[in-house]
Structure formats: structure tokens, C-alpha cells
Amino acid sequence: MLIGKVTKGLAVAAALSAAGWTDALAQEGTLKFGLCFDLSKSYTFVSPQVAQAAQDLAALTNIKGGIEGHKVEIVVQDHGNEPQRGIECYERLKRDGVFVFDMLSTPVSIAVLPRIMKDKNILMQSSVGRGDAVDGSVFTQIFPVGATYWGQAANDIAYIKQQRSGDLKGAKIGFIYLDYPFGQEPIGVLKTLAEREGFELKLYPVPLPGSDQTSAWTQVRRDRPDFMISWLLAGGHVVAAKEMKRNGYQIEKYISVNWLNEVDIANIGPDVAKGIKRGTNVVGGQDVPIIKEIMAELYAKGKGSGPEKNLKDVYYNLGLANYSVAFQAARNAVKQAGWPVTAASMKVGYESLKDFDANGLLAPVTVTAQDHGGGGKTRIEMWDGQKWVPQTGWLADYQDLIWQIVKTSSSGFKAE
């Protein structure tokens, strides 16, 4: 049904376009964002919520006078997580005057990255794509605002260190992960931190799609790690929760990657999930000013862009966060270089963001020409049975190590 609503939205957009409405806006001056998303395959657990958030934020922004007086438009198309279709989408929208893109897919982001760099357009790449793209000195046109998986894993270790009164010596930390590049990415940083901090790292690979975890948790029961860091996705967390119960492992010691949402909590069971933790760079829940405003201005008046229940999903918050940052970058661009916004002024707008948190929606980000990640802050939240409760402030630890990894990796791209 989610796909249906998004498709319906696209149909309406197409109809409006045919009626010349968008042409009229273009004459007035409209800033377009191109969302080439996977609306039909692997990323459908997150893409409808992010697309809906972007459309809602654009609608709210336009109601309030747009970006410095100019309308903003969200153009959504499906690439089905296929790089070739992503490239086609990019080229098509580029011809239509779009220069800010979001692919919300690692393989597609990687595929279009060289073209974006060559064309000097802008790629929003939060939560997906190459981790080393935070290196703004190399990836000048790419803005993966938020934490890399390396930074997120390091911040998890920092949290565990806090829990152990600042000493990780003798601790045993387990890492359960989907055994493909997404899950394997933090292993290097965790091994380095294990050497630096003196803890024992235990690795528990799980084959895709994450449903078969029996032998991994049998091993966990024998090893008894003090904490488990998890790089699983969606249903994988649900299976892990069942295995934790079966093996007598406390769910309170389970720290998930940011990909754990309210749907997963409902599937685990809100009470059973009590105590589970996740690392995140966006605030969970609806007690956020911008969400309250969207509910009052859009959903209460029947003008929402999709199902209202999506507003209770942290991936909606993630979408709002990504587009709040992008819209703020556009505002900065207009203020500094005037209208129309260009890719060059948008880049400057991004690189002028300082301690921006969208009024409490996300970790404060400061983007510079060198750091396109905005500082890499995350925090640990815990599910208390009804809502997410922050366990830490915003953390960005071990930055020396993270940037060492980033530079090593990005230098490889530079050499290509």
C-alpha cells in the first residue's frame, strides 16, 4: 500500500506537470530535488518513508513561503536499486534542470558518483554509499551528512566504554553482522579499537537475509560477550531478539546499527524489546517541533503526502533530517550567492552549515570543505517499552582513527 501511495503521488505529479503547473513554477523559480529511489526492491523498508518526509517538508516549506521566497519541488522516480536505471534517472532529471540528487541506495550512489563529480552536481548521500565520501577534499560534490558506519561503530564502543567506567580492558564485545559489504564495513575499525582499548572482539557472521542466526547465537551463548553490536537489518533484528530470548542473552546488551525502526520494534513486541538499543544520528519519536508542525499544517488538514502512520517511523525522521539539512544548505546558498541556486552555490551552502540541528531533529552538524559528514555525531537510544530514551549525548569519538581510515580509503579513489 505504501508503494501504491507513492505511485499515486507520482501520478499526480505527472498530471500536474502535464497541465503546465510545474512549468509555471519553473518560470517563477523553483528549486528541484531529484529523488531517484528504490521504490520496488531492496530499499523499500525505508524509501517510502524518506520520500514522504521530503515531500511533506517541501509542502510545509512552500506553505511558509518557500526557500527565501522560492518554491521547492521534490521529484521522485523509481530505480529499483539497479545502477543502470539510477544513471538513467540521473540523466533524465539532469536534463529537466535538477542538480541536487539523492539515490538512497549504496550500489546506485556508487554508480552515479563519477558522473556527479564530473558534472559538478550535488549528491546527497546520507546513510548509504561510500563511507569515505565524507572526505570533502576528494569528494567535492558528495554530501553524506551524518555518521559513517565506521564512526557509528566507534561511537558504540565509546558508549560501552562509558558503561564500563572508562576501561575496556578485559571486556568481551560481540559483533553480529550480515555477511556482505554493509555488515563487514565496521570490522576493520572494531579490530583496531580492540587492539587500542584492550578488549576482545568476537565476530558472528550471519548469511543474507539474516533469518538464519541459530548457530551464531549458540556461539554467543558460549562466549557470553559483555555487549553485542549488531549490523543487521529489519527482520534480522526480530530473529536476533528471538534468539536472545532462547539463548538467555539480555536484550539490554544489544546495540543495533541505525537501521532498527518502529516496525521492527512492533514485530519483536514492544514489551519484549524493552531495553534494546540503537545508535542514531536523528532523534526518534514524534516529540520534535518539525513533526508537530507537519502534523498540524498538513495531516490535520488532509494534505499529507502519504500514510500518517509513517510519521511514527524513525526513517521518516531520517528523511526529514536529510532534507532539513539540504533545504538549509539551499537557504545559505541564496543568502550568500543569491537566486538562482546553482550546484556551485549549493555546495557553498552545504559547507556553510554550522551546528545545524533542525531545531532538535538531528545531531548538530557542521559541514566544512574538508568534512562533508558534518562531524559524525551519533547517540545511543534505548527503547523503554513505549518510546526511545537517549542514553548519551551526541558522541563523535575516535575521530583520529576514523579520519585515518577515511583518508586511506579516499586516497584510493583519488588515485583511480
Add this chain to the structure above:
Amino acid sequence: MDIAYVSELAVNGALTGLLYSLFALGLVLIYKSSSVPNLAQGALTMLAAYVVLALSRQLGFPLWLAIAVTTIIMFLAGFGVEKVTLRRMAGRPIVMILMMTLGLDIFIRGSTLAVWGGTSRSMELGVSYDPLFLGPLLLSRINLAGACVAIALFVAFLLFFRTRRGIRLRAISDDYVASWSIGISVEHGVALSWGMASVVAVASAVIWGEIQGVDQSLSQLLLKGLTVAVLGGLDSIVGAILAGIVLGVIENVGSSYLDLVVGGGSRDLIVAAVLIFTVMLRPHGLFGRHDIERV
């Protein structure tokens, strides 16, 4: 070597393997009557899980009733799929029929995604996940329950193939031209096997849906199920049972040791190796019929 540890891995592997067998049973039923490996069996399983949830969550049926109604719906759906799409393929090259089942797989996956989206849902059978120890071995209750369902269905189908109708299906499996010539309705027999395979898909969907949640990944059970069916012999129900147990044990025990050596990822390698070596060394599987044809 820690005997208790290996034993636990082996027992849990065997239970999981029986669940693979349950899935593979659907493949075997269709192959027995039409000599077609049904590549849409994973998608049918996923569809059955979504229908159960739609009936119980959206229409408010009690779960047991939703499962019962889904069984009827899926039986009719399987029957209908054969009648509408596959019957007209009679006499065509086997590869075209295979492609038809692949097309069905893509169609069902695409349709379920459009209707129900990509987010995972839980089956909520109410099975306890409290620890269950058999001596020193920790067992999974849901896998145990699933294995019991699998064995019950195997026995039921073994008995069915001894009935009059079952013997007709076996005759079709042996030689459909000869079956035709003595008045057996081959079309009806093949459609019946599709219906039965769809009923098996419901059992598999409910158990696997409880274990891993209901989403598109349920359709990926095809790889394991196909490996079990090939290893057991594509037309052998007993073979499917034993092959499932063998694959489950090898996979669970083997990967626990191999992962330490190769750094992970060995589980899928083991499954692939079993499939490749079976096809190379014993293409008719452990218990499949080895036809010798004059060329």
C-alpha cells in the same frame, strides 16, 4: 572438540533442515507429476504468508481460521495457475516451462510488493521463545514444532501416494503418454499437484514466517529448497526429508568451524558446494529415479 557444542549444532541443524525439506516437498510434488522444477515455489510461499496476515490482520480472522482459509485459497490458486498458464505449455520444451515458472515468480514478488510494501511483518503464532533444554542441548521450540509439522505432512503425502488418486499421480509421473492412453486425466493430475504444492507452501509460509518474519526474503527459501530437492532426488519425498536433514547438519556444523577459518560467509558456500557436487556426481540425487533412455 566440544561434543555438546557439536551435538547442539547438529540437532538444531537437523531441525532447520526438516524445515528446508518442508519447503522442498512443494517442489517435489510438482516435479513428480510434471517433471518441472517450479521456480515460483518461493514466491508462492511468500504469497501464502501475506494472505494469512491479510486475513488475520486486515479482516480480523483468528489466526487458525486465517491459515485454514488460506490453505483453501492457495489450493485453488495453485490449481488455477496450472490451468491458466502451464497447461497451454504442454508439449513445449522444458526450458520454456521453466521460464514460465520464473515469470510467475517475478510476477508474484512484484505484486506482493506493490500491495503490501517491503516492510517486514510478524506472524505471531504465539510460540514461546523461552529456553528449551534437552539435556545439555538448547533446542528451538519453533523449529521443533515446524519439524513435527513437516514430518506429519511427509507421512500424509506418503500415504496419499498409496491411494487410488495418488497412484494415478504416480502413473502420470512415470509416463504421462501412457497415462493418457489408459484414460487418466493428466491435466487434472498435474493441476492437483500444483494445488497440493500450494498447500505445502502455506505450511512452510506459516512456520518460516514465524521464524524470520514475513517479507520479500521469504521467497529466497527457493535456493535452499531447491538444493534439498536436488540432493534428495527431485521426485523423491523420502529423499527430500533425508536431504534436508543432511544439508541442515552439514551447513550448521560445517559453517561454525569454516567461518573461523575463512572469516565468515561459508554457510552459502556449503549450500552451493552441495548443489554443485550433487549435480556433478549424482544428478538424480540420493533417492531420485535414474532413468536410462535409449538415444
